[in-house]
Amino acid sequence: MTQTTVSGLTRRGLLGAFAATALIAAPTYSNAFGLLKGAGDIRRVRMYSGRTGESIDTIYWIEGDYIPEAIKEINHFMRDWRSGETTKIDPRTVDIMAASHRLMDVSEPYMMLSGYRSPGTNAMLRSKSGGVAKHSLHMVGQAADLRLKSRSVGQMAKAAEACASGGVGRYSRSNFVHMDCGPVRSWGG
Template identity: 70%
Template sequence: MTKLMSSQSMTRRAVLGAFAATAVAAAPTFSNAAGFLRGAGDIRRIRMTSPRTGEKMDTIYWIEGEYLHEAVREISLFMRDWRTDGVKNIDTRTIDILAASHNLLDASEPYTLLSGYRSPKTNAMLRSRSRGVAKNSRHMIGQAADLRLGSRSVSQIYRAGVACGGGGVGRYSSSNFVHMDCGPVRSWGR
């Protein structure tokens, strides 16, 4: 069994290496976003930086219809609550929305991740400082991210997120970021 797992990992690593330099199209896995699946390719990739931790991520997390569990765990660790170091599994639907939006923007730079998972303690602290933080935020269950791109406006990122039709998209122009989550389809902000 161990040898089998090892050979599967080697195969996946070889596939990752072969595809790492290719242009990648990503798409959400929702029935209402089926248009993004057509022609999306066989791999999905996410690229982010974190100004809070100084970390960078560029990883392929999905190949030929299968999520790579190691890559999804790496993404979850990257998107941790940097204030508490708390980690929550990030919902793959959220990762898909982020990747599909990034693909629509045709941007070469990675997202700047401002907030991924938030512990209830962190969320309560932020809520006490801002009325824009939801009491039952999807950040606390690993289903949301707040992002920006230096080469794209908040409006452009917002429109790309809305075009995916896979969840909630909030525009926070005065704070220069866009919220994306895999909850019910809705949009807000200006």
């Protein structure tokens, strides 16, 4: 490779200076719950639901601002598919999902198994399974259960844990990962 000199700077030196400037100017999120390591200046979420047959592929955040129309779409998509009820999904949960997806470097959309759960749905599921929390964060729009065909439960969980922003549950037998924006913790195998 040849180096072009402009005013005493090589092309490589000039590119290095731009890179250093970008790093210094980039915002840090170290105090923002560890969110969005790797999420970037544009945040996108891609999911489909085997339950409803619907899919979503939307940019929901640009340069520090959530896009209200995209958030409304996400709220509807992540509704309780059993009852049709919706709630406001906590954007921090979507941020964790988006950052984890980006860290895994996949183009495949998540399969969403569960987003919002109405209290009635949660009680019904709890009566059938010991693995459903009485005060589940699904009931307040702060959790999602997700699956990827191209990544293992372990790989997905490690990406979510790298965000250090909430709860991560491994459900290997059922092949999904729970992600939430509650206290940082992990469980399952």
